[in-house]
Amino acid sequence: MTNYLEEGIRELVEEFIASGKPCPSKQTITERRAGYLASTALAGSSPEMAQEFIDELDGIQVKVYKPFERANLPITVYFHGGCFVSGGFETHDIQLRQLAHLSATIVICIKYRLAPEHIYPTAHDDVYRAVLRIKEQGNRYGGNTEQICFVGDSAGGQLALATSFRLKNQKLWLPAIQILLYPMLDPLGKSDSYQQNGTDFIITAQMLLSGFQLYAGDAERLTNEPExxxxxxxxxxxxxxxxxxxxxxxxxxxxxxQLHQLLLSHGVEAYCEHYSGVIHGFFQLSGVSQSARRCIQNVASVIKNSTRISD
Known part of the structure; x- marks a missing residue:
């Protein structure tokens, strides 16, 4: 099966298999977080920002990446991944700089609280509160709060989509577009791809599902909680x-x-872009993956095409 993987990805997967496919249930949360942070060595080049700083909005930390000095830049709100138990500014720094540089937008990453220390709905509430404040106060960063996009990967994709649901159902504003990179959607992992790809490709089924379980804090929530x-x-x-x-x-x-089909069947403008030969999390592997570099370029182009820079 590894013969079908992109070369740089294949080397990582073969190393994972050769090491005995370490099981996340045997790791502490500290070890899982450290492992994720260590993977940033594979993230590629890091462009310089005109401004880069941490701020606090309604008690939630955000990190602002401004690619160049200009007023009224569109805003990309980034929801980081990490299976609800890890991730933050440090794990995504390079991709966030790349995205700001390529999209010509101010990227604002939200540092939500993590499980198991903080269970549902903490992360959902954190990102929602931060998004509301970004809409209100993003202009003080030089951003145009009428031009906001959402981008999220993995657990962050789940949080971005859930935030759009909240905004819609509260009849508030909506982002110009939401870009969801392999979002975590099914807390029970019932699809065929969970069986086919669940053991050998570094981010395993158990790693993903255990993140959901730790965040839910209650098994019944996994099926009964719409968010x-x-x-x-x-x-x-x-x-x-x-x-x-x-x-x-x-x-x-x-x-x-499946989400793509649900969106289309409900009249939502939706497009699904598939990348062959890569694994979950490949967006953060641009140092070893040509597909990751192409994906970042494509995401940036979608943002550019969905927004405009005002004078």
Whole structure:
């Protein structure tokens, strides 16, 4: 199976298999977080920003990446991944700089609180509160708060979509577009791709599902809470235009395809872009993956095409 992987990705997967496919359930949360942080060595080049700083909005830390000095730049709100238990500014710094540079937008990453220390709905509430404040106060960073996009990867993709649901159902504003990179959608992992890709490709089924379980704090929430089990919802109509990214050897591949069909069937403008030969999390592997570099370019182009820089 590894013969079908992109070369740089294949080397990582073969190393993972040769090491005995370490099981996340045997790792402490501290070890999981350290492992994620160590992976940033594979993230590629890091462009310089005109401004880069941490701020606090309504008690939530955000990091602002401004690619150049100009007023009224569009804003990209970034929801970082990490299976709800890890991730933050440090794990995504390079990709966030790349995205700001390529999209010509101010990227604002939200540092939500993590499980297991903080269970549902903490992360959902944190990002929602931060998004509301970004809408109100983003102009003080030089941003145009009428031109906001959402981007999220993995657990962050789930949080971005859940935030759009909240905004829609509260009849507030919506982002110009939401770009969801392999979002975590099914907390029970019922799709075929969970079986096909769940053990050998570094980000395993157990790693993903254990993140959901730790964040839920209660097994019943995994099926009964609409903000966790997003595919079971019926209120997709009225969501913003959506770009989905899938990876061939990702346990989440099929559930993202299911989301695509649900969005289309409810009249939402949606497009799904599939990347062959790569795994979950490949967006953060631009140092070793040509597909990752192409994906970042494509995401930036979608943002540019969905926004405009005002005079």
């Amino acid at each position: 966790l089990n997003l595919l079971a919802r019926h209120d997709f109509q009225g969501l913003p235009p959506t770009r989905l990214i899938t990876a061939e050897f990702d346990p989440l591949r099929d559930e993202v395809a």
